[in-house]
Amino acid sequence: MHYFEDRHLPVGKAVQLRFKLPESDTELRCDGEILRVSERSGRYGAHVRFVEPATDVELAIARFIDEHDLSAG
Numbered sequence: 001m002h003y004f005e006d007r008h009l010p011v012g013k014a015v016q017l018r019f020k021l022p023e024s025d026t027e028l029r030c031d032g033e034i035l036r037v038s039e040r041s042g043r044y045g046a047h048v049r050f051v052e053p054a055t056d057v058e059l060a061i062a063r064f065i066d067e068h069d070l071s072a073g
Contacts, residue, residue, distance in 0.1 A: 009034050009037060009044075009046050010034065010037075011034050011035065011036065011037060012033065012034060013033070013034045014031060014032070014033055014051070015031070015032045015033070015034060015048065016029065016030075016031055016032070017029065017030050017031070017032045017048065017050070021060060021061070021064045022064075024060075024064075026060070028057045028060055028061075029057070030050050030051070030052075030053040030054065030057050031050075031051040031052065031053075032048040032049060032050055032051055033048065033049050033051055034046050034047070034048055035047045035048065035049050
């Protein structure tokens with residue numbers, strides 16, 4: 001699951017995600033689905049579930065998590 005801030009999107013909406021991991025110039029792309037939307041200080045945040053990301057995207061995210069010891073958090 002990933003979180004980002006944008007306009008208010010309806011729960012269940014399919015979205016296309018493009019992002020770069022910190023310390024990387026490679027743009028990753030995958031499909032997602034809005035799971036939950038929250039509002040804080042007039043800004044909306046969307047919690048997104050990756051939908052069947054390509055193997056290279058999964059591996060890039062897994063490497064980033066392993067390298068930055070994020071699995072426990």
